[in-house]
Amino acid sequence: MSKPRILQIGSLSGSPVANAAVEERYDVLALWKSPDQAAFLREQAQDIEIAVTSAVTGISAEIINALPNLKAICSWGVGYDTLDIAAAHARNIQVSNTPEVLDDCVADIAWGLLLACPRQIALGDRFVRANHWENKTASLPLGMRVSGKKLGIVGLGNIGLAIAKRGLGFDMQVAYHNRRKRDDVTYDYFDSLIELAKWSDFLMIATVGGASTRHLINEEVMRALGPQSVLVNIARGSVIDEQALVKVLAEGALGGAALDVFDKEPKVPDALKTMDNVVLLPHIASATVETRKAMLDLMLENIDAFLKTGQVVTPV
Ligand code: 8YV
Numbered sequence: 001m002s003k004p005r006i007l008q009i010g011s012l013s014g015s016p017v018a019n020a021a022v023e024e025r026y027d028v029l030a031l032w033k034s035p036d037q038a039a040f041l042r043e044q045a046q047d048i049e050i051a052v053t054s055a056v057t058g059i060s061a062e063i064i065n066a067l068p069n070l071k072a073i074c075s076w077g078v079g080y081d082t083l084d085i086a087a088a089h090a091r092n093i094q095v096s097n098t099p100e101v102l103d104d105c106v107a108d109i110a111w112g113l114l115l116a117c118p119r120q121i122a123l124g125d126r127f128v129r130a131n132h133w134e135n136k137t138a139s140l141p142l143g144m145r146v147s148g149k150k151l152g153i154v155g156l157g158n159i160g161l162a163i164a165k166r167g168l169g170f171d172m173q174v175a176y177h178n179r180r181k182r183d184d185v186t187y188d189y190f191d192s193l194i195e196l197a198k199w200s201d202f203l204m205i206a207t208v209g210g211a212s213t214r215h216l217i218n219e220e221v222m223r224a225l226g227p228q229s230v231l232v233n234i235a236r237g238s239v240i241d242e243q244a245l246v247k248v249l250a251e252g253a254l255g256g257a258a259l260d261v262f263d264k265e266p267k268v269p270d271a272l273k274t275m276d277n278v279v280l281l282p283h284i285a286s287a288t289v290e291t292r293k294a295m296l297d298l299m300l301e302n303i304d305a306f307l308k309t310g311q312v313v314t315p316v
Contacts, residue, residue, distance in 0.1 A: 003027040004307055006050045007067070010057030012076050013287075018296045022052060025300065032057075041066045050074065050303060055097070056265075056283075058082025064093065072312055074302045076295055077286070078102055078159075080316050081209035081236060096302035096312035100158060101294035102286040107162035109285040110234045113258035114151075114202055116279045117230050118144035123276050144201075144230070144255070147171050152200030154193065154216070155207030155235060156182060163204055175199060197224035202232060209236025219244035222254050230256040234285050237262035246271045249278065260285050 003026050010032040012018035022028055029048065034040035041063065048067050053059045055077025061084040064070060072094045075083060080097050088095050116122050120143045132138035147170040153160045156176040164187060167174045175188035177196040182189070190196035193216070197203055203225050207213045217231065217240040225231060231254060233240055242263050248254040249272075256277035262268050265283055272278050286292065302312045 004050070004303075005029065005047055006052050006303065007031055007044070007048045009051060009053040009059050009063065012052075012054050012296075013056055015292060015296075018076065018292065021296055021300065026303070028052075031063075038066075045069075050306065052076070052299070052303070053083065055079040055082060058084075059088075060084055061087035064088055064091070071310075072096070072303075072306045074299050074306070074312065075316075076299045079209055079236065081238070083316075085316060094306065094312045095316040096299070096306075096314050097316050098295040098298040098302075099314055101298055102291045103158045103162045105288045105291040106159050106234055106285040107166055109260060109281070110159075110163045110204060110206070110232060111166050113232050113234065113260060113279055113281065114204065114230070115146055117232070117256045117258035117277065118146055118202075120276075122279050144228070146202070149173070149201040150175070150199055152176065152190070152196045152203045153187075154196070154203065154205050154239075155213075156185065156187070157206065157208075159234070160204075160206035161185070163206060193221055194224045197221045197229075198226075200225060200229060202230050205231070205233040205235045205239050207235045207239055209238050213239045215239070215241040217241065217245075219248060222248045225254060227252055228255050230254075230258060232258045234260045237265060242269055245269075249275055 005027040007029045029044050031037055031040060045067050049069050049071045051059060051070060051073045053075050055075060059073055064084060064087045070093050073088055074096045076098060078097050078099045085095055124140060127133060127140050149172060151167045151172040151174050153164055153176040156178050164174045175190055175196060177190045177193045205217060246269055258279040260281040261283050268280060302314060305313045
């Protein structure tokens with residue numbers, strides 16, 4: 001029996017395991033490997049009912065509209081700011097993502113960053129490796145206490161809730177800012193992002209990406225957060241005005257930043273790489289063996305459910 005045919009837009013975050021699993025299961029048309037993608041789509045378009053992509057690669061309206069028989073887009077990852085949902089839904093094309101299975105690992109990295117910056121874990125590691133401790137050629141300044149302080153969360157969704165839960169374990173006061181107050185949590189709600197920033201010792205960005213949150217964290221918010229506080233981002237780089245971030249850090253108007261995501265990945269502003277009060281990671285919050293397998297399994301479950309029933313399992 002022939003394998004079901006699918007279009008794969010891009011490599012699944014460079015994961016050979018994930019790409020191999022898809023190839024084993026389906027007859028894959030690999031758009032990302034074609035030297036002439038427009039010609040490739042013209043030649044293959046009629047056969048394609050299912051497209052596979054990832055939160056990093058996404059899918060444009062141009063590609064969606066080049067596929068007249070497309071019925072489902074299945075994405076590996078929870079974020080869908082890179083997928084043109086409006087273009088898909090305008091043609092009743094189903095879209096699925098992989099929610100919940102990555103919440104804990106993303107929340108763990110959020111806390112890894114939250115601790116690493118004020119407690120100078122990355123800086124201390126570099127200090128030892130440079131033999132400054134051994135040779136007494138430099139001194140490490142004191143860090144900032146984390147436990148018992150104020151954690152402000154911007155975007156209290158599933159991942160934000162997992163981060164907040166971990167905060168209670170550190171005796172933190174936890175508050176949040178959302179577009180709307182949640183009635184299923186007891187954390188303090190700030191309807192003003194500026195007021196939450198003023199209140200917070202640590203401001204954690206856990207919002208969705210895309211146009212609705214672009215530069216939500218602007219210079220005014222960063223100045224409200226202030227020189228004794230730290231900004232952490234595990235959401236999308238687009239949420240922070242990176243130019244303003246470099247400016248306020250250089251002025252000492254913000255105490256530090258710890259970032260897993262950036263506006264133009266994999267490009268990271270060079271100025272951030274020179275700052276000792278900045279911790280930088282290459283978008284690895286969900287990058288554990290366990291979570292990436294769970295994401296893959298859920299994406300495959302979406303594809304197989306659509307093939308069998310005409311419905312995806314976790315629709316966006
Ligand atoms: C991964 C992510 O980087 O799920 C998301 O939205 O940003 C991360 O899990 C991505 O999904 C893998 O392509």
